[in-house]
Amino acid sequence: MGAWGMAPFQNDRAVDLLEELGELDTVARTLRIREVFMEGINSDSDDAPLAFEVVAAAALIGIILPGGLALDRDLPEGDERLTSCIDPEDEGYATDDWRPALLRSPGPELIELAIAAVRHVTGMDSQWRDVWGGNRDRAIEEMQKVLAILEAAVR
Template sequence: MGTWDVGPFDNDTAADFSGDLDEAPEGEREGLLRNALVRTIDTRDYLDQDIAVEAVAAAALVAAQCPGGEPVTTAYGPDLPIPQLTADLRELAVQALDRVVTEPSELMELWGETDTVGPWRGTIVRLRTSLLPSSPGGQLQLS
């Protein structure tokens, strides 16, 4: 996999996933995101990096629609808008991110072999934090 930075779309696989989203009819884009997340969550054995990378990209698109979520502005993200997503994708995205950083995970192993594992983990933490609902007082609810 060609990777050039620690962002959710800073690799060839995520860029290809963005292209797949752009090629899909608007009504099917949420299903593609859901499938990427569920496929990751359901992987009990070794999690292939390509599956994990797509889940991270999907989680970033879900997080972008959450209050305080970072918009996806990279040229490697989807060019076409993602329709308003259903709320249940937030929990699926959290579960998928948790699986990506749980062994056995090829993506986690590959990042662990680099000097940028800390910044990559920071990206995952920021996404996860954006996906968690906030209480009225601004405190994260971890339930």
């Protein structure tokens, strides 16, 4: 698996998942995302490739929630857009790899599953943390951004 950055969509497994989801209708896409989260929750902590998929699927949900714009754009602290979300219908994002894979309204149950799955696959003893080497802190920071957005949505 190749990774060219620490952000949720910057690795081969994430890109493959986005392509797969983009080819599915809304119902099938929702079921596939739920399946990824369930696989993550039920997985061993040594499945880093699955962890990359779980984090990407969670980010895909987070990106349309308040604050989700920060998952796609590098925004400075204090920027008013940090509370913005991405409108799935906005054609300004038409060329982004993740746009065809978006869910319009994930619902609280799927958001809760995403939180549980991300926490499990990126836990302290997970292989996901080990694969980052010297970039671990930055990768954890990116993952925590995803979790913060998801958690805020279900409070």
